Amino acid sequence: MAVTFSWKVTGIKTRTLNDTPNIVVQTYWEKIGTDENGNTGTFAGATPFTIDSMPEGTTFIPFEQLTEEDVLTWIKAVVVGHYQDRVNLHILNQIGQKINPVVEASLPWASNTAANTAANTSANTANT
Numbered sequence: 001m002a003v004t005f006s007w008k009v010t011g012i013k014t015r016t017l018n019d020t021p022n023i024v025v026q027t028y029w030e031k032i033g034t035d036e037n038g039n040t041g042t043f044a045g046a047t048p049f050t051i052d053s054m055p056e057g058t059t060f061i062p063f064e065q066l067t068e069e070d071v072l073t074w075i076k077a078v079v080v081g082h083y084q085d086r087v088n089l090h091i092l093n094q095i096g097q098k099i100n101p102v103v104e105a106s107l108p109w110a111s112n113t114a115a116n117t118a119a120n121t122s123a124n125t126a127n128t
Contacts, residue, residue: 003033003092009071010044014063017051022063025049029075033091041094043087047075 011028014021031043055077061070079087 001035001092001095003035003095005088005091006032006034007072007076008032009068009075012071023051024063024066024071024074027071027075029072031079031087031091033088033095035095035099037099039095039098041091041098043090045075045079045087047078049074053078 007029009027009029011026012024013026015023015025017023025048027047027049029045029047031045033041055074058074
């Protein structure tokens with residue numbers, strides 16, 4: 001199954017740090033997978049940031065100049081390895097559930113018991 005992934009930032013929290021306002025300290029995001037038939041799965045994540053946790057080589061960007069792509073670059077630098085595998089598996093499982101959903105089933109013996117009870121009741125009524 002071929003899946004195309006897209007990302008979007010859904011929220012940001014900021015704080016003032018060392019007299020600099022609007023430093024991004026928390027991000028909320030979604031990664032969406034879509035298969036060739038349009039079935040989708042979504043993982044919603046939250047990634048905190050500190051000055052020490054910013055990806056290497058990151059330069060400060062004033063809040064007013066941030067783009068979604070800037071923030072996604074930070075997030076994608078954290079969502080790697082096993083974390084990325086877990087995110088993708090979650091999305092693929094959702095798509096799989098849409099392709100082959102788990103459905104509620106009647107208990108096979110319950111319907112047989114009901115049918116047998118009805119048949120026995122009819123037979124007993126006929127014999128009296």
